[in-house]
Structures are given as C-alpha cells and as structure tokens.
Amino acid sequence: MGRIFLQGANLIDGLHAPRKNHTVVIEGERISAVAADHEAPAPSANDTVFDLGGRSLMPGMVQCHYHVAYDNVRDLFDLDMRHPPTYLTLVAARNAKLLLQCGFTGAVGAGTLHNIDVTLKRAIENGLIEGPRFLACGRDVVTTGDSVDFHPSWWKLGMEGLGLICDGPDEFRKAVRDEIKQGVEIIKLYPTGGHGLTWPADIMTMTQEELNAAADAAHERGKKIRGHIVSKRGILAGLDAGLDVIDHCDMMDEVCIERLARQGTFVVPSLYFPYMMVEQKRRTGKAAFPGVEEMERGLEMSYRMLPKAQAAGVKLLVGDDFGTAAMPHGDYAKELEAYVNGAGISALEVIGWATRNGAELLGMKDDLGTIEAGKLADLLVVNGDPSADITLLQDRANLSVVMKGGAFVTCELSPATAAAQAA
Numbered sequence: 001m002g003r004i005f006l007q008g009a010n011l012i013d014g015l016h017a018p019r020k021n022h023t024v025v026i027e028g029e030r031i032s033a034v035a036a037d038h039e040a041p042a043p044s045a046n047d048t049v050f051d052l053g054g055r056s057l058m059p060g061m062v063q064c065h066y067h068v069a070y071d072n073v074r075d076l077f078d079l080d081m082r083h084p085p086t087y088l089t090l091v092a093a094r095n096a097k098l099l100l101q102c103g104f105t106g107a108v109g110a111g112t113l114h115n116i117d118v119t120l121k122r123a124i125e126n127g128l129i130e131g132p133r134f135l136a137c138g139r140d141v142v143t144t145g146d147s148v149d150f151h152p153s154w155w156k157l158g159m160e161g162l163g164l165i166c167d168g169p170d171e172f173r174k175a176v177r178d179e180i181k182q183g184v185e186i187i188k189l190y191p192t193g194g195h196g197l198t199w200p201a202d203i204m205t206m207t208q209e210e211l212n213a214a215a216d217a218a219h220e221r222g223k224k225i226r227g228h229i230v231s232k233r234g235i236l237a238g239l240d241a242g243l244d245v246i247d248h249c250d251m252m253d254e255v256c257i258e259r260l261a262r263q264g265t266f267v268v269p270s271l272y273f274p275y276m277m278v279e280q281k282r283r284t285g286k287a288a289f290p291g292v293e294e295m296e297r298g299l300e301m302s303y304r305m306l307p308k309a310q311a312a313g314v315k316l317l318v319g320d321d322f323g324t325a326a327m328p329h330g331d332y333a334k335e336l337e338a339y340v341n342g343a344g345i346s347a348l349e350v351i352g353w354a355t356r357n358g359a360e361l362l363g364m365k366d367d368l369g370t371i372e373a374g375k376l377a378d379l380l381v382v383n384g385d386p387s388a389d390i391t392l393l394q395d396r397a398n399l400s401v402v403m404k405g406g407a408f409v410t411c412e413l414s415p416a417t418a419a420a421q422a423a
C-alpha cells in the first residue's frame with residue numbers, strides 16, 4: 001500500500017511555533033516523516049499526494065470531559081429516566097461519530113450509564129462504528145443524598161441510573177472495583193457541589209476517607225480517577241487523595257496551582273457554559289437567569305488564575321458538558337474560544353491543552369498529541385491558521401481532513417497524482 005503525502009502545510013506540530021511549507025508522510029497508521037517541503041522524501045508512483053496550499057496541519061484533539069450518552073438534557077431526570085438503554089446506546093454511537101468528525105480523535109469519559117462508554121469503545125475498536133480513541137468512564141460514584149442521587153426515595157426505583165450510591169470507605173472501594181470489573185478505565189466522583197449542581201460549592205459531599213479509599217482502589221488496579229470539585233477545600237482534599245483529574249476547579253488559587261503543578265494533576269476548567277452566558281449578558285444587557293451575576297464573578301476568578309496555572313505548568317485540558325440543552329453535541333470546539341478571548345491564553349497554548357495534554361491523559365503521550373515521525377497519524381487539516389484564530393475549529397466546514405490512525409474520516413481535498421507532483 002502506498003504512502004500519503006501532505007505537502008505545503010502550515011505545520012502546527014505541538015513542538016515548535018507554526019512552520020510554513022512542510023510535508024508530513026503517513027505510512028500505514030503512523031507518521032513516517034516530517035520535513036520542510038524541499039527536504040522531504042520524494043513520492044513514488046504508488047503514493048497519494050495532497051497539496052495543502054498553506055492550510056494548517058495539526059494533531060487531532062482530545063475531548064477530556066465527555067458525556068457521550070447525554071442527550072438534550074434539560075433537567076436531572078433527563079440524565080437517566082427518558083430513554084431505554086438500547087435507544088440511548090444508539091444516540092451515543094451517533095455522538096461518538098460526530099465528535100470524530102468535529103476533529104476530536106480522542107475522548108475521555110466523565111460519567112455515563114448502562115456501561116455505554118465501555119460498549120462504545122469495544123464497538124469502535126472492532127470497527128463496528130466510527131468514533132474516537134476512548135478512555136471509558138462509568139457511573140457517577142456518589143454518596144447518599146448527593147446532587148447526583150436525585151431520584152426521590154418514595155419512587156422506590158431500584159434501577160441502575162447514573163448515580164452509584166455508596167457510603168463509607170468500604171462501599172467506595174467495592175464500587176470502584178465493581179466498575180473496573182465492568183471495563184471502566186476512569187472513575188468519576190463528586191466530592192463537592194457547585195458548578196451547576198444542587199448542593200452549593202462549599203459543601204463537601206464525600207469525606208476524606210471515602211476519597212482516599214476510592215482513589216487507592218482505582219490506582220491499585222492501574223486505573224484513573226477524576227472528581228467534580230469546585231471549592232478550594234475540595235481541591236486540596238482531591239490532591240491529598242491523589243486524584244488524576246480535577247473537573248472544573250473553579251476556586252483554584254495560587255496555593256492550589258502550586259500543588260496541582262507539583263503533583264502533575266490534570267485540570268478541566270470547562271468554562272464554556274459560564275463564558276457563553278456572560279458573553280450573552282454583555283451583548284444583550286440581560287441575564288438569561290438570575291445566577292449569571294454570580295457566575296460572572298467565578299468566571300473572572302478563573303480568567304485571573306488560568307494564565308498563572310498555565311505558567312506554573314498545570315496540565316490543563318479541554319472538555320465540557322456537551323449534550324445538555326444549552327450546549328448541543330457538535331459544539332465541542334466552541335469551548336476553546338473561552339480560554340483565548342476570556343482568559344487571554346494564546347490559541348497555540350489552548351491547542352496544546354486539546355492535543356498534547358489530552359494525549360497524556362489518554363495514556364498515549366508517546367503515540368499521540370504531537371506530529372512526529374513514529375507517532376500515530378491522528379491529524380487535522382484546517383482551512384486557515386487556528387493558532388491565529390481559534391474559532392476556525394468551530395466550523396466543521398473548515399476541517400478539510402480528519403484522519404485517525406492514518407485512515408481518512410473526512411477528506412475534502414483532491415489528490416494530485418504522484419507523477420504530476422514528481423514532475
């Protein structure tokens with residue numbers, strides 16, 4: 001089988017500043033060469049050559065807070081009461097394909113039900129459906145009365161909903177082991193309220209002993225664990241337990257930043273929803289709902305802290321609650337704008353969160369996340385330069401190529417023949 005040549009690229013490789021007139025050669029599922037056009041190997045008659053004409057070439061992105069089975073969620077009951085498992089699995093399969101088409105060649109689950117992440121991962125790996133490389137999450141492992149324990153007791157449901165209810169370290173340990181038995185690779189906890197939940201941010205909804213037991217049970221078996229955490233007290237408790245990912249991290253300050261950087265803990269700020277609400281208020285002069293003012297104060301704090309976290313080397317990620325009514329699936333890349341326009345992080349740095357850092361959370365940093373010879377060819381060709389305008393990534397029409405493991409998911413370019421290129 002011939003090689004694929006992508007010539008004339010504005011190369012955003014994740015290692016250097018963008019470089020014009022570069023060639024990337026793909027052989028099978030991997031990149032075999034990266035060089036300036038005039039130094040690249042010559043294509044032979046068997047090879048397929050594409051001239052990118054100055055379009056940008058960057059690594060595939062990784063959605064690191066992914067709810068593949070959220071479907072137009074308007075209230076808590078929509079999370080697990082509306083659809084039967086079989087229908088919801090088909091919805092999730094559609095979403096997984098859409099994510100890939102939007103340029104996200106990797107995803108890390110942040111809570112699902114009916115073991116859908118594990119099932120989808122298997123179907124994707126077996127070639128049954130199209131979707132991203134996937135780190136599978138399971139149910140939300142929470143305490144009695146937590147925000148995710150929302151079914152009224154008198155309903156006496158007995159169903160396996162989104163929440164897996166545990167109390168005390170022993171029950172958490174057992175629940176985590178049971179999730180791992182089902183194939184889950186990253187466990188989701190809810191140590192605090194806030195960031196849209198029923199309980200406020202400063203309420204701890206897990207004890208330190210429960211957190212430690214859950215984290216130890218995951219790590220003993222080589223799995224990862226993440227937590228929805230908003231308050232400073234919660235962030236420090238999560239750091240003490242050794243969580244791998246802190247989701248949201250709204251009240252992160254300098255003390256938290258120093259420890260997050262030192263421990264190498266990943267952070268998913270997921271600022272898209274508050275960014276969208278505050279921008280709308282600034283544009284129209286009207287708040288969409290009464291909580292927007294408070295949201296704005298929290299957002300300002302995040303805008304101040306994120307550049308400090310970036311400078312300190314905290315491993316920041318992209319990902320948010322897409323699949324809710326306000327944030328439909330397909331809008332994934334809109335989140336990136338919040339960090340550039342709101343927090344003043346450079347577009348190139350945010351691309352690094354979405355690619356290099358995401359690959360590391362997937363556990364694939366030696367295989368993905370940058371464009372280098374030997375790595376897997378998960379690549380995007382973007383019309384224009386997303387390191388100059390991050391919003392280009394929001395429109396799928398700008399993605400003329402999406403490639404996963406050397407295979408085209410999307411290809412809007414016509415190849416030039418090898419002979420014509422060689423002439």
Ligand SMILES: [Zn+2]
Nearest residue numbers: 065110320321
């Ligand atoms: Zn979420």
